[in-house]
Amino acid sequence: MSKILVFGTSGQVATELRCLAPVQALGRDTVDLANPSACTEAIRVHRPTAVINAAAYTAVDRAEAEEALATAINGAAPAAMADACAALHIPLVHISTDYVFYGEGTRPFAPNDATAPQTAYGRSKLAGEQGIRATGASHAILRTSWVFSAHGTNFVKTMVRLSESHNELRVVDDQVGGPTPARAIAAACLELARQLQADPGKSGTYHFTGAPDVSWCDFARAIFAAAGRATRVQGIPTREYPTPASRPLNSRLDCSTMETTFNIPRSDWRAGLADTLTELGFPHDRA
Numbered sequence: 001m002s003k004i005l006v007f008g009t010s011g012q013v014a015t016e017l018r019c020l021a022p023v024q025a026l027g028r029d030t031v032d033l034a035n036p037s038a039c040t041e042a043i044r045v046h047r048p049t050a051v052i053n054a055a056a057y058t059a060v061d062r063a064e065a066e067e068a069l070a071t072a073i074n075g076a077a078p079a080a081m082a083d084a085c086a087a088l089h090i091p092l093v094h095i096s097t098d099y100v101f102y103g104e105g106t107r108p109f110a111p112n113d114a115t116a117p118q119t120a121y122g123r124s125k126l127a128g129e130q131g132i133r134a135t136g137a138s139h140a141i142l143r144t145s146w147v148f149s150a151h152g153t154n155f156v157k158t159m160v161r162l163s164e165s166h167n168e169l170r171v172v173d174d175q176v177g178g179p180t181p182a183r184a185i186a187a188a189c190l191e192l193a194r195q196l197q198a199d200p201g202k203s204g205t206y207h208f209t210g211a212p213d214v215s216w217c218d219f220a221r222a223i224f225a226a227a228g229r230a231t232r233v234q235g236i237p238t239r240e241y242p243t244p245a246s247r248p249l250n251s252r253l254d255c256s257t258m259e260t261t262f263n264i265p266r267s268d269w270r271a272g273l274a275d276t277l278t279e280l281g282f283p284h285d286r287a
Contacts, residue, residue, distance in 0.1 A: 003048045004052060004193055005052070007042075008054035011058075020190060033055055043081060051092045054186075060119065062244075078131060079127075079135065083137070090197070103118060111205045119246060141205040143206070145178060145253060148269075150279035172236055173236065175238060175248065175251065176249070178266065181276065185208065
């Protein structure tokens with residue numbers, strides 16, 4: 001019988017994993033990811049048949065001042081998990097990000113494209129990827145982007161909240177990517193774990209985002225239309241919305257190998273948006 005150990009309890013994907021399957025989830029109150037040896041010990045104690053790492057340091061801007069902490073959580077901890085998984089001959093599914101790329105151009109980044117992170121967060125996530133591969137563990141590194149759900153803090157919930165007090169919002173229109181429902185990521189992680197247990201030869205790095213690709217500006221417009229909100233959206237360039245950490249202009253990811261290897265196609269974010277709005281209790285148009 002499969003016994004899946006999940007690192008993370010309160011994040012968007014971890015929450016959905018707990019809803020979808022009878023996983024054993026460990027939160028920061030149980031395992032401190034800033035202490036990689038605690039991750040190793042947890043896997044040895046629980047002796048699962050697969051591990052999913054849905055925990056991470058995700059404060060992109062704060063990471064610029066806390067890169068060492070971000071690297072411990074996003075880099076050293078996943079490597080320690082992978083090392084323990086290798087010793088037990090079980091697979092690790094690890095969630096990564098488009099921030100490992102340089103974020104320019106218009107072509108979707110493929111899994112084997114050269115990485116060139118431009119932020120502390122991106123560097124910390126790349127360190128995790130490299131650490132996992134170095135252990136030789138059976139693994140699936142799953143890069144995704146623009147995650148949203150009815151849980152935690154995300155763009156959809158922020159836009160809906162702001163629409164209650166704003167008639168117009170300024171949203172960047174030159175950053176393009178694939179909004180991705182957390183529930184779809186969770187379901188993909190469970191399927192990856194299942195298939196890797198049967199065929200470790202599928203180990204590798206894969207991309208999984210929602211479709212179709214869209215700008216933040218047009219995503220905001222879709223949210224308001226689906227939620228029945230009259231808030232207008234004015235598109236602005238990234239330079240007019242400065243942040244401590246730079247944001248990728250190109251977050252497009254080529255997800256073709258995810259479908260050819262695991263038979264998991266890109267998720268339609270519009271359907272995921274409708275489900276999220278329903279869960280949040282907002283009336284919306286499903287058309």
